[in-house]
Amino acid sequence: MGEAPRRELTSERLRRELNFQVPEELARRVREAAAIRAKILKCLEGREMTVREIAREAGIPESVVFWHLMTMYKYNLVEPAEKTEDGLYKYRLKRGR
Amino acid sequence: MTGGGVRIGVYVCHCGGNISDTVDVKRVVEEVGKEPGVVTAVDFPFMCSEAGQKLVEDDVRSGRVNAVVVAACSPRLHEATFRAAISRAGGNPYMYYHVDIREECSWAHEGDREGATEKAIRHVRMAVAYLRRAEPLSKIKAASERSVLVIGGGLAGLRAALDLAEAGVRVYLVERSPFLGGNAARLGALKVFPYGRPAIDIVRSLIGKLVGRREVTIFTNAEVEAVSGYIGNFDVRIKVWPRYFKGKCAGDLARVCPKRARDEFYFGVAERTAILLPPFEGAYPDIPAIDINLCDRCGLCAKACPSVDLSQEPQTVSVRVGAIIAATGFRPYAPRNGECGRGLPGVITLHELVGALNKFGGIRVDGRAPESAVFIYCVGSRQRRAGGEGANEYCSRYCCIAALDAALHLRELLPGVRIYHVARDIRSYGVNELLYEAAGRLGDVFVKYSEEAPPRVERQGDKLVVRVRDVLTESVELEIPADLVVLVTGMEPSDGTAAIAERLKLQRGPDGFLQEVHPKLKPVETALGGIFIAGTAQAPRGVAETLASASAAAARAASLVLRGYVELEPFVAYVDASKCNACEACISECPYGAIEIVRAGSREVASVNEALCKGCGACIPACPNSAIQLRGLTSAQIEDMIRSALGHGRSA
Amino acid sequence: MRVDHRLADELRELGARNISQCYSCGVCTAICPLSEEGREIPRRMVRYAVLGLRDRLERSLEPWLCYYCGECTKSCPRGADPGALMMAVRRYLITRYDFTGISRVLYRSPLAEALLAAALFLAVVLGVYFLHGPVNLERVDMESFLPAGVVDAADIAVAATLASLLLANAYRMYRLTRRGPRLPLTAYITELVKTVPPHFFTQLRMLKCRGSVRDWVMHALTAYGYGIVFVLVVLFLRAIHAGVYPAAHPLRLAGYVASALLLAGAGYAIYGRARRSSVARQYSHPTDWLFLILLLLTTLTGVALHVFKYLNMPLEAYVCYAVHLGLAAPLLILEVPFAKWSHIAYRPLAIYFARLNELRARRLQPSP
Amino acid sequence: MTRAPQILVFTTSTISDPGVASAGLMRLKYPPQTAIIRVPCSSMIRPEWIVLAIESGFDGVFVAADGTDCPYLRDCTERTARGVEAAQKILASRGVEPERVRMAAVCSVCGEAFVRIINDFFNALSRLGPVRL
């Protein structure tokens, strides 16, 4: 089957119609979040780590690490592994992804 | 449909972890998937969600499945949900078995994953066995009366009756006492917080709107004597006691009567004669009645007034209704003698205080206006039964607020009075907190005691003294001198509530109040179809909540009877004529007279009247030939379930 | 313990406006910077007040530990104004410590207070009018108008009376609040030395109140201003009467400093109360106003006297002196033992007595 | 190791089944070696079913009756008791201990009572050992 003729995406159309520019603040937040997520995922490559360990290694505050980690957990990118003695979970990359 | 044609789908719910944390749902699915007749077995996080129901619907609609097992929570919660889902998809809703693997499995066996999983498998297997012999059934449709019986003419009964009448439903309102109004009327001038309107005003207004509506028939001095029938078609026999009055009388008739008794309308703080006059302006009916138990038929009143007719006889009225609302109310808790000083002069209950304030516009102790009053809260409430001493374990909800209301009212009448509140917690929930605040602002003093050290009331000279350890002040023992001690008593189910529970076979909760099916899903429904509950017959509550619950009960009754027909579950008895030899053993077993002998061709056989049969199955063991069976739960189905439970044998 | 509904009414008169609104949540106690475990304020006092537990209230030293920062009132979820209650309790306690019954009159009747003040004023002014010496209109001659010896004698008489009254009241305070057995004499003395002087001279506890540095400074300035004046009057009156000194003379400097401090302190307090600038200054009792006004006027007349003296305006100076003394009399006689100013004694003593009670409690409980 | 006793429980849809469910609601524990069949009213139980249960491998049968709460019948308890007695007789005639069949009223909120009874029954059955038919 041949490729269907590429239609203009409706998002592109709306962008054009509204003469849309991504607000600077929003763009910055997206960039920052992406960077944090990338750092966390990199930390977890091939390892299991607690929030504390990730925070230390990536230089990001624990609460921020945890927030993004939980977001990624809900989006099936990471999963909890075993619980350490001090009540902290270790996390790892979701298997099979 | 016979066994071979049954294609069973099994759907196992995680209940978002409630089940799956304990039961290995994957294993359940795997095991029961092997059962003969099962064509699909799946698990899903929330079977009750739209998506979960859609799973069932899709399988039924495609024809892949024609019988369904859902293993989830209690059938009381979601059996109807899934039957409806099957119907929507064009399937037969009775090709269904609901397995409870939550309340009766995961929650009861938390921590025993193996045991719980085994049990879940066992139950699903039994359900599958049941369905292999299931047959499509259909509801029994019966015309419904477009009328409702409301039992109780208090606040709830009045509200519900008025709602129904306004919605175009015919209403029969039955009140035990000679006048409408119930407990709310007896609250009299006590205001309904936060609206500042006296309770009696509300009662009067409701009565005014109700009386004279053509949809409404009111029986006072009347009792529901017997109820038979079923949802949509209840036959009700009402006994109406004579008033012994044909009309009104001029002058103060009560004065001619020589008999005296405590006046219940004022909670016993005043006296009345055997002639009961309309207790308040706007009361219904506005003609007197005679308390015949007190009356010795001396005839003095008859001489004074031609309207008196002592020859009246009780009458029995029969009505047919589609639904019944029980609004039989509460009675105040009566403290035992000695309980918190009960019995000492100057110690009264909150209700007696209310009665006195209404009757006399004030209160006097030993002929003097009290200078100080102590309200003792939770008398007869919130007492744990462990020691066997306590009265009621529950909180009566309205008493804190009623006590504050009464205290403010008392202060209005006696501005200088000093008021102490001796309570455990002040439960002035919601907007009522403003009432608590107002009492403080006006100088009322609040003291709190703990359950372990209840206050004691003693007599010291001509004064009362309340001794209490105040937990707010290092538990020092306070000595509060008082002229008046008010015991803030809670609610208990009224005698009428107890009687109606007995007569209609309604369930009561551990607290004695009528039991709803589910506080959130079916808050005014009882286990018996077509019978609803409203107001304080169900639980202690205040005026606003009583009115809301009455309107809610009316809503349920209205949606039932406005349709004009009801559909009954098809689970009734039937007779396999080929096995019946008309021995009549079943007939004597049936408490509803639903079985009779009919001619079927050349011979006589038993036959079941489906509208009368309640589906109890009491006839089943009586039949020597197993000819009489319950539709939807035959002997064969039960036997199969028993056999399949342990995997067809002793070896399991 | 028998409840007594009249106490709450009395305290209401003394300024505890909303206290029956209290529902005993304990926020005031937990928020109070001076509350500490074992010496919780103010909720316990609120309970005593509301229930009318007079004995308990009178036995309490805690009211003196409060410096009315107003945190409790600001945080009170019911608007019960516990700070005002503490103030009212202090007033109540002053009336209880005072055996003469005068402070009771002062606190309960603003009219009586005003009349007493006026009477003292008149008595002094008339006394000066009738008893003054030769009036030298050539130059300001204080010594001949009113010899320092006479004033000193009057001073000493008044001081002795006031001090004995205050001491008697302090002793009553001690009796009321004493809990536990007798202590060795040395303990009384060492604790007295350890607690009273430091607190008397610094009022450091007040600094524990959040955001109170300015209040503390103003309070201290007033107190020190008064202290300087006290020293000047008691020790150097003769010298002040006698001489005219250059501007840089220590006596003059001390006088200027004291006047400035008193004016600043009293002005600050009056301004604050008039503006209701803080919780503590929301509601003022008549005694508060009288005290501040007398203090301000006494200071102003003192300054005027000084001015007249150095401008050589004899008649004005003599009249001013009489008025000055007339104002000082009620300020001292009414306020020191019977009202507002008695706190200069009660506050440090309360800390001392509390410490003694602590030691007594410790003696009752053998240490582990 | 001996097998834990297996118990068949008959419950009634409106009264005793909610009662059993209330045990779960309160997280009260009882042995999971139970199987539950809901019937509208316990008076419908045929003695043959009880016998069949024992034959099919159950070690005991518990009938959770309605007692006086029964929405159908005043005398539901007596009727049920008759059926239970009949079953016990049949079992006794085959050498099975009649104690293997029990009945008791379980109200709709009587979770605690149910758990007490069923635990007690379970222990009694454990002592009895396996059924010898």
Place this chain on the structure above:
Amino acid sequence: MQKILERAEAAGEQLSYDAVVIGGGIAGMEASLSLADMGYRVLLVEREPTIGGKMFLLSKVFPTLDCASCIATPKMAAAARHPNITLWTYSEVRRVRALDRGAFEVDILRKPRFVNESLCTGCGLCEDACPVVVPKELDFGLRGRKAVYIPLDTAVPRKAVVDIDNCILCGQCERRCPAGAIDFTQKPRVYRVRARAVVIATGCRPFPAELKEAYGYGRTPNVITALQMERLLAPTRPYNAVLRPSDGREPGNIGYVLCAGSRDVTAGNPRCSQVCCMYSIKQAQLLLGALPLADVTIYYMDVRAYGKGFEEFYQRARSMGVKFVRGRVARIEGLPNGDVRVMYEDVEEGRLKSAVHDLVVLAVGLLPDNEVLKAFEGVTIHTDELGFVKVDPEDPVRTNVEGVFAAGCITGPKDIPDTILEAAAAAMRCAAFLKEVEARQT
């Protein structure tokens, strides 16, 4: 959104219903279902992209401990399916005009989801593709969501929605959607609807805890609200377990601060919020189940366990070992290690105390969500000083405007059983009103 809203177009159709029910929470759903069961045609309008209100976000409900989803989701499904109910989610009531007795004109804005509901299967692939992460409102910010998202697994309808305010129009979702459901050509539409009666069931909003400064909410990560705790305990929870937000540690010692924003003139609300005592007791019981070794302490003034079965529920919590301390917490401060110190007076002992907890939960009170009252034109719905709708003492669901009824938390904070009763009552009174209007018209 502003730019998008400027593109709103008026819908041509003239729609008419017996009643418009505003708010798709438990009260609105119940009122709609009751009216529909009585044969009336109802338009149910919900502002959010899913119905369910607050209830379907909860864990379990007192005093029966049924799971809230199990009660709410069937009602949600039933409301969505009932033949007499038309359900509009993501829609706002812009204007209500009373034309006559029993005649209202209601303008309703239907916001674009930018997702074709009939095509969307709720698979969630668009979410995976979206690069924008923002705090998830339905989890009260405990974790993030994407700019295109499915509100919750139990949402009705379970369809994606684009949060256009945070969308960067990158087109990733549109490329990824297998059903081709993403559609940015959708425009807002304003419908003019005729109705004979209006039911207001817009419910409540939690007290904004940051207003109570002494409690440090918003500054101290491990001070959370009870609604956040509901989410942590719910089956659809944001985390894998009950964990505290500062570092993801399992809390071993949890404190409950009751009356946060209630019974407090300094917070502007002198009233009691009616449900906080009970939900805290419930959460305490659930926490003891989820964290068997945990200590739970509840700081209270009065335990208001007033309803049917509530007192028994409270006593059970006590016997389970939940600690109840009489005393209102005055101040809360965060410690460097994330722990939280509460300062209070133990009123029964009369002692000043402080305690350190791993996690502190503020039992926030409820305030009315009454924005919609501003939409009424020509008539004013009377409210009390906090903005709750005032009702008639004789008929606690009737407002001062004829034909306008109110039910649920908009008339005052209340629990679910009371809300359900009130909603059914509102339906009943509404039905009686409709009947009367009918009778007059014929």
